[in-house]
Amino acid sequence: MINKVSRSQAGSHPPLTMQKAAAHFATITHHKMLVCEGCWKVGLLRQGLLHDLSKYSPTEFLVGARYYQGDRSPNNAEREDIGYSTAWLHHKGRNRHHYEYWIDYSTRASEGNGRVGIMPAKMPGRFVVEMFMDRIAACKVYRGADYTDADPWNYYSQGDTAQFLHPETARLIEHLLKMLRDRGEEETFAYIRRHLHKRKLQ
Numbered sequence: 746m747i748n749k750v751s752r753s754q755a756g757s758h759p760p761l762t763m764q765k766a767a768a769h770f771a772t773i774t775h776h777k778m779l780v781c782e783g784c785w786k787v788g789l790l791r792q793g794l795l796h797d798l799s800k801y802s803p804t805e806f807l808v809g810a811r812y813y814q815g816d817r818s819p820n821n822a823e824r825e826d827i828g829y830s831t832a833w834l835h836h837k838g839r840n841r842h843h844y845e846y847w848i849d850y851s852t853r854a855s856e857g858n859g860r861v862g863i864m865p866a867k868m869p870g871r872f873v874v875e876m877f878m879d880r881i882a883a884c885k886v887y888r889g890a891d892y893t894d895a896d897p898w899n900y901y902s903q904g905d906t907a908q909f910l911h912p913e914t915a916r917l918i919e920h921l922l923k924m925l926r927d928r929g930e931e932e933t934f935a936y937i938r939r940h941l942h943k944r945k946l947q
Protein backbone atom coordinates (compact mmCIF):
# COMPACT_ATOMS: atom_id res chain seq x y z
CA MET A 746 0.00 0.00 0.00
CA ILE A 747 2.79 2.40 0.99
CA ASN A 748 4.48 1.35 -2.17
CA LYS A 749 1.40 2.17 -4.25
CA VAL A 750 1.06 5.61 -2.73
CA SER A 751 4.69 6.54 -3.17
CA ARG A 752 4.65 5.28 -6.75
CA SER A 753 1.62 7.43 -7.56
CA GLN A 754 3.14 10.42 -5.84
CA ALA A 755 6.25 9.93 -7.92
CA GLY A 756 4.00 10.24 -10.99
CA SER A 757 4.95 6.86 -12.42
CA HIS A 758 1.53 5.97 -13.84
CA PRO A 759 1.57 4.17 -17.17
CA PRO A 760 2.03 6.69 -19.99
CA LEU A 761 -0.85 7.81 -22.19
CA THR A 762 -0.06 7.08 -25.83
CA MET A 763 -1.96 7.57 -29.09
CA GLN A 764 -1.79 3.81 -29.76
CA LYS A 765 -3.43 2.99 -26.45
CA ALA A 766 -6.02 5.75 -26.90
CA ALA A 767 -6.93 4.35 -30.35
CA ALA A 768 -7.11 0.77 -29.05
CA HIS A 769 -9.25 1.80 -26.07
CA PHE A 770 -11.57 3.78 -28.37
CA ALA A 771 -11.98 0.72 -30.62
CA THR A 772 -12.71 -1.57 -27.63
CA ILE A 773 -15.36 0.62 -26.01
CA THR A 774 -16.97 1.42 -29.37
CA HIS A 775 -17.16 -2.26 -30.36
CA HIS A 776 -18.81 -3.06 -27.00
CA LYS A 777 -21.20 -0.14 -27.39
CA MET A 778 -22.23 -1.30 -30.88
CA LEU A 779 -22.99 -4.82 -29.60
CA VAL A 780 -25.14 -3.51 -26.74
CA CYS A 781 -26.81 -0.99 -29.04
CA GLU A 782 -27.75 -3.78 -31.46
CA GLY A 783 -29.31 -5.82 -28.63
CA CYS A 784 -31.20 -2.81 -27.25
CA TRP A 785 -32.53 -1.90 -30.68
CA LYS A 786 -33.78 -5.45 -31.26
CA VAL A 787 -36.07 -5.08 -28.23
CA GLY A 788 -37.10 -1.50 -28.99
CA LEU A 789 -34.86 0.38 -26.52
CA LEU A 790 -33.54 2.83 -29.11
CA ARG A 791 -32.61 5.68 -26.81
CA GLN A 792 -30.87 3.45 -24.28
CA GLY A 793 -28.98 1.75 -27.10
CA LEU A 794 -27.65 5.10 -28.30
CA LEU A 795 -26.82 6.40 -24.84
CA HIS A 796 -25.29 3.16 -23.49
CA ASP A 797 -21.97 3.80 -21.70
CA LEU A 798 -21.69 7.27 -23.25
CA SER A 799 -19.74 8.54 -20.23
CA LYS A 800 -16.85 6.28 -21.29
CA TYR A 801 -16.11 8.97 -23.90
CA SER A 802 -15.90 11.74 -21.28
CA PRO A 803 -12.34 12.85 -20.47
CA THR A 804 -12.60 11.59 -16.87
CA GLU A 805 -13.24 8.04 -18.04
CA PHE A 806 -11.63 8.00 -21.48
CA LEU A 807 -8.18 9.28 -20.52
CA VAL A 808 -7.94 6.87 -17.58
CA GLY A 809 -9.18 3.97 -19.74
CA ALA A 810 -6.59 4.78 -22.42
CA ARG A 811 -3.73 5.21 -19.93
CA TYR A 812 -4.48 1.84 -18.29
CA TYR A 813 -5.42 0.06 -21.52
CA GLN A 814 -4.67 -3.68 -21.20
CA GLY A 815 -6.15 -5.34 -24.28
CA ASP A 816 -7.27 -8.47 -22.44
CA ARG A 817 -8.97 -7.11 -19.30
CA SER A 818 -10.64 -4.02 -17.91
CA PRO A 819 -8.41 -0.94 -17.51
CA ASN A 820 -10.36 -0.25 -14.30
CA ASN A 821 -8.62 -3.21 -12.65
CA ALA A 822 -5.21 -1.88 -13.70
CA GLU A 823 -6.06 1.52 -12.23
CA ARG A 824 -7.15 -0.20 -8.98
CA GLU A 825 -3.86 -2.03 -8.76
CA ASP A 826 -1.98 1.23 -9.32
CA ILE A 827 -3.75 3.67 -7.00
CA GLY A 828 -5.99 1.42 -4.87
CA TYR A 829 -9.35 2.27 -6.47
CA SER A 830 -10.78 3.13 -9.87
CA THR A 831 -11.69 6.77 -10.49
CA ALA A 832 -13.06 5.81 -13.93
CA TRP A 833 -15.42 3.20 -12.46
CA LEU A 834 -16.67 5.46 -9.67
CA HIS A 835 -17.44 8.11 -12.30
CA HIS A 836 -19.05 5.50 -14.57
CA LYS A 837 -21.32 3.67 -12.12
CA GLY A 838 -22.78 6.91 -10.81
CA ARG A 839 -23.97 7.96 -14.28
CA ASN A 840 -25.14 4.77 -15.98
CA ARG A 841 -28.40 3.33 -14.80
CA HIS A 842 -27.87 -0.12 -16.33
CA HIS A 843 -25.33 -0.85 -13.58
CA TYR A 844 -26.86 -2.24 -10.39
CA GLU A 845 -24.22 -0.30 -8.45
CA TYR A 846 -25.99 2.91 -9.54
CA TRP A 847 -29.04 1.73 -7.57
CA ILE A 848 -27.33 1.00 -4.27
CA ASP A 849 -29.00 3.20 -1.70
CA TYR A 850 -29.28 2.83 2.06
CA SER A 851 -32.16 2.45 4.48
CA THR A 852 -32.50 3.98 7.93
CA ARG A 853 -35.37 1.72 9.00
CA ALA A 854 -35.45 -2.07 8.87
CA SER A 855 -39.03 -1.98 7.56
CA GLU A 856 -37.80 -0.27 4.34
CA GLY A 857 -34.63 -2.22 3.69
CA ASN A 858 -35.90 -5.80 3.43
CA GLY A 859 -35.22 -6.13 7.15
CA ARG A 860 -31.80 -4.49 6.89
CA VAL A 861 -30.53 -1.13 8.05
CA GLY A 862 -27.72 0.40 6.01
CA ILE A 863 -26.74 -0.36 2.41
CA MET A 864 -29.87 -1.28 0.49
CA PRO A 865 -30.34 -2.04 -3.20
CA ALA A 866 -33.27 -0.19 -4.78
CA LYS A 867 -35.39 -1.97 -7.37
CA MET A 868 -34.12 -1.29 -10.91
CA PRO A 869 -36.71 -0.29 -13.52
CA GLY A 870 -37.23 -3.16 -15.99
CA ARG A 871 -35.78 -1.33 -18.98
CA PHE A 872 -32.45 -0.92 -17.19
CA VAL A 873 -32.45 -4.58 -16.17
CA VAL A 874 -32.85 -5.34 -19.89
CA GLU A 875 -29.92 -3.02 -20.73
CA MET A 876 -27.83 -4.79 -18.05
CA PHE A 877 -28.84 -8.10 -19.68
CA MET A 878 -27.64 -6.85 -23.10
CA ASP A 879 -24.43 -5.55 -21.50
CA ARG A 880 -23.67 -8.99 -20.05
CA ILE A 881 -24.35 -10.73 -23.37
CA ALA A 882 -22.01 -8.30 -25.18
CA ALA A 883 -19.26 -8.73 -22.57
CA CYS A 884 -19.49 -12.53 -22.79
CA LYS A 885 -19.44 -12.46 -26.61
CA VAL A 886 -16.22 -10.44 -26.62
CA TYR A 887 -14.64 -12.46 -23.83
CA ARG A 888 -15.54 -15.92 -25.18
CA GLY A 889 -15.18 -15.14 -28.89
CA ALA A 890 -15.94 -18.16 -31.10
CA ASP A 891 -16.64 -20.28 -27.99
CA TYR A 892 -19.62 -18.13 -26.94
CA THR A 893 -22.92 -19.93 -26.26
CA ASP A 894 -26.27 -18.65 -24.95
CA ALA A 895 -25.47 -20.33 -21.62
CA ASP A 896 -22.41 -18.17 -20.96
CA PRO A 897 -24.17 -15.07 -19.54
CA TRP A 898 -26.09 -17.24 -17.02
CA ASN A 899 -22.95 -19.21 -16.10
CA TYR A 900 -20.98 -16.03 -15.55
CA TYR A 901 -23.76 -14.54 -13.39
CA SER A 902 -24.30 -17.69 -11.32
CA GLN A 903 -20.59 -18.07 -10.61
CA GLY A 904 -20.35 -14.49 -9.36
CA ASP A 905 -21.67 -12.79 -6.23
CA THR A 906 -23.88 -10.20 -7.92
CA ALA A 907 -27.23 -11.48 -6.57
CA GLN A 908 -26.53 -10.31 -3.01
CA PHE A 909 -26.31 -6.69 -4.23
CA LEU A 910 -29.61 -6.75 -6.12
CA HIS A 911 -33.12 -5.93 -4.94
CA PRO A 912 -34.97 -9.29 -4.79
CA GLU A 913 -37.26 -8.33 -7.70
CA THR A 914 -34.31 -7.17 -9.79
CA ALA A 915 -32.55 -10.49 -9.09
CA ARG A 916 -35.68 -12.40 -10.07
CA LEU A 917 -35.98 -10.56 -13.39
CA ILE A 918 -32.33 -10.75 -14.50
CA GLU A 919 -32.18 -14.44 -13.53
CA HIS A 920 -35.40 -15.13 -15.41
CA LEU A 921 -34.00 -13.49 -18.56
CA LEU A 922 -30.57 -15.16 -18.31
CA LYS A 923 -32.11 -18.61 -17.84
CA MET A 924 -34.53 -18.04 -20.71
CA LEU A 925 -31.58 -17.08 -22.92
CA ARG A 926 -29.73 -20.24 -21.86
CA ASP A 927 -32.75 -22.51 -22.46
CA ARG A 928 -34.51 -20.91 -25.43
CA GLY A 929 -31.94 -18.73 -27.17
CA GLU A 930 -31.70 -15.10 -28.20
CA GLU A 931 -34.52 -14.89 -30.69
CA GLU A 932 -37.21 -16.16 -28.31
CA THR A 933 -35.89 -14.24 -25.32
CA PHE A 934 -35.65 -10.96 -27.25
CA ALA A 935 -39.21 -11.48 -28.56
CA TYR A 936 -40.38 -12.08 -24.98
CA ILE A 937 -38.67 -8.88 -23.81
CA ARG A 938 -40.13 -6.87 -26.71
CA ARG A 939 -43.65 -8.08 -25.93
CA HIS A 940 -43.35 -7.41 -22.22
CA LEU A 941 -41.69 -4.00 -22.58
CA HIS A 942 -44.40 -3.03 -25.03
CA LYS A 943 -47.16 -4.03 -22.62
CA ARG A 944 -45.26 -2.32 -19.81
CA LYS A 945 -45.02 -5.62 -17.96
CA LEU A 946 -41.28 -5.28 -17.34
CA GLN A 947 -41.48 -2.58 -14.69
Ligand SMILES: [Zn+2]
Nearest residue numbers: 797836840843
Ligand atom coordinates in the same frame (compact mmCIF):
# COMPACT_ATOMS: atom_id res chain seq x y z
ZN1 LIG B 1 -21.54 0.61 -18.47
